[in-house]
Amino acid sequence: MARLILFNKPHGVLSQFTDERSGRPTLADHIDLPGVYPAGRLDRDSEGLLLLTDDGQLQARIADPKFKKPKTYLVQIEGVPDEAALNTLAQGLTLKDGPTRPATVRRIDAPDLWPRVPPVRYRKTVPDAWIELTITEGRNRQVRRMTAHVGHPTLRLVRWRIGDWSLDGIAPGKWRNA
Structure with missing residues (x-):
């Protein structure tokens, strides 16, 4: 069964688990779950709901504009x-x-x-x-x-x-x- 996580991304946090520059907060600072990835993005300056899943098809259905979510x-x-x-x-x-x-x-x-x-x-x-x-x-x-x-x-x-x-x-x- 697919795992789906609802995360309240704070302002200033990158919508990814790693960062090539040091010192910027990432998802890894808040979520310690292997195998989940963001379904879409939120700018570093934005806050709020970010969905993460371990299911590639679900990730596509959430993030791809053709599904008009x-x-x-x-x-x-x-x-x-x-x-x-x-x-x-x-x-x-x-x-x-x-x-x-x-x-x-x-x-x-x-x-x-x-x-x-x-x-x-x-x-x-x-x-x-x-x-x-x-x-x-x-x-x-x-x-x-x-x-x-x-x-x-x-x-x-x-x-x-x-x-x-x-x-x-x-x-x-x-x-x-x-």
Whole structure:
């Protein structure tokens, strides 16, 4: 039977078990299980749900964009988006590597999350807002590029859900079996 691990990747941790540079935290600092590998990636600057498995077929079904597995992110952005910005995100937009698929997006109240280390920079003169964004692809830094494209750079990015799997009840740096 395939093993599936749900891990809450902290900010600053690489989505791999080894690093050619020394001193950067990796998955090996949090998970001591032989034979499991990430199904997809999260940037070092991003936090949240990372799935790991020992089953190559399951890994492909989770990570490959052709399966259109929805991924939901809680995103703190600079500025307060208007309806036009939200509609552009929802309809899909064209990035340097081509058009994105339509997304589901809505403004949300600030979620009750753990403190980020290091904290997100705070600027008195620039408001921020939170959105929930669900995409069905996972290009390199896609969510960050999408929010920047509509004039609202990402300040904090937390992947909360992949398909039916959620981060509910998993503290940063901790994992559990699915």
